[in-house]
Structures are given as C-alpha cells and as structure tokens.
Amino acid sequence: MSVTVWNPFKEMESMLERYTQATGRGLEAGGLDVDTGFAEWSPTVDIDETDENYLIRADVPGVAKDDIKIQLDNGVLSISGEKRVAKETGIGSRKHRTERFHGSFSRRFTLPSAVDIDKVNADYKDGVLSLTIPKLEKEKAKSIDIKVH
Numbered sequence: 001m002s003v004t005v006w007n008p009f010k011e012m013e014s015m016l017e018r019y020t021q022a023t024g025r026g027l028e029a030g031g032l033d034v035d036t037g038f039a040e041w042s043p044t045v046d047i048d049e050t051d052e053n054y055l056i057r058a059d060v061p062g063v064a065k066d067d068i069k070i071q072l073d074n075g076v077l078s079i080s081g082e083k084r085v086a087k088e089t090g091i092g093s094r095k096h097r098t099e100r101f102h103g104s105f106s107r108r109f110t111l112p113s114a115v116d117i118d119k120v121n122a123d124y125k126d127g128v129l130s131l132t133i134p135k136l137e138k139e140k141a142k143s144i145d146i147k148v149h
Contacts, residue, residue, distance in 0.1 A: 041101035043079070047109070054115065054133040058107065061127030062100070068129060072117050079129065080106040085102075114138075 043058040058079055060068060068081040083102045109118075114136045121132040 041103065042105045042107055045107060052135060056131040058129045059127060060129050067125050068124065070122055071129070072120065075111050075113060077109045077111055078106065083104070
C-alpha cells in the first residue's frame with residue numbers, strides 16, 4: 001500500500017484555477033476593481049515608451065467610441081466607459097451561454113510630470129484605443145565659457 005501526502009494548499013490552488021478559467025475572473029476583492037469600485041471587467045492595457053512619447057493601447061472590443069471617456073487631471077490619466085449588453089437576437093431567442101463581459105470600466109494611470117498634456121492624441125480602431133502622450137522636450141545643455149583673468 002502506498003502512502004499519498006495530502007496537500008490542501010495545492011487543492012485550493014487547483015480549485016481557484018478552475019474557478020478563474022470558468023468565470024474569467026479571480027477572487028481578489030470579490031471580483032471588484034479595488035481602485036475604482038467597478039465590477040466585472042477592465043480593459044487590458046499595454047504601455048510602451050519611446051524617446052518622444054508614451055504609448056498606451058487598451059483593448060475595448062465592442063465598446064462604442066461615444067461610450068469611452070478619457071480625462072487628464074492632476075497628472076492622472078483616466079480611461080472609463082461602458083460596454084453595453086447586446087440586444088436579443090430576435091423573437092423567441094434564448095441565451096444559452098454568456099461569457100463576454102459587459103458593464104462599466106475604469107482604468108487610471110499616473111503620468112510622469114514631463115509630458116505635454118496639450119498634445120495627447122487618441123485613436124480608436126478595431127476595438128483598440130491608442131493614446132500617444134508626447135514627452136516634453138528636454139532643455140538642451142548650455143555651454144558656459146570660462147573667462148581667464
């Protein structure tokens with residue numbers, strides 16, 4: 001007879017993984033976004049930096065352009081909006097499964113102080129919101145001649 005060591009933490013981890021796969025969200029804070037209080041979902045975001053700009057791309061498929069709000073306030077960039085529930089497909093139709101997220105969302109990012117907020121550009125194409133945030137131009141180093149007396 002072989003002896004098997006029971007690891008309750010491994011079972012809990014496995015159960016949490018199955019729950020996350022089935023529901024598309026984890027258990028942290030009851031499925032709420034702690035920062036904003038909005039439930040259910042928030043868009044995934046990529047943030048890149050070049051010498052001239054910060055580039056932010058947010059996946060917001062199925063969200064109408066008019067349902068997206070972008071704000072800059074005291075160095076904080078806020079992207080918020082709502083993905084509305086699709087209307088029924090017709091008379092007598094019944095839903096058998098709903099896996100796509102819907103509802104309100106909000107993401108906030110603190111921007112570096114050296115950005116030009118007057119030149120921020122936003123584009124929306126194929127469900128991806130792209131923001132280009134230019135950096136302020138650095139002052140060029142100034143040479144000072146030393147006079148010898």
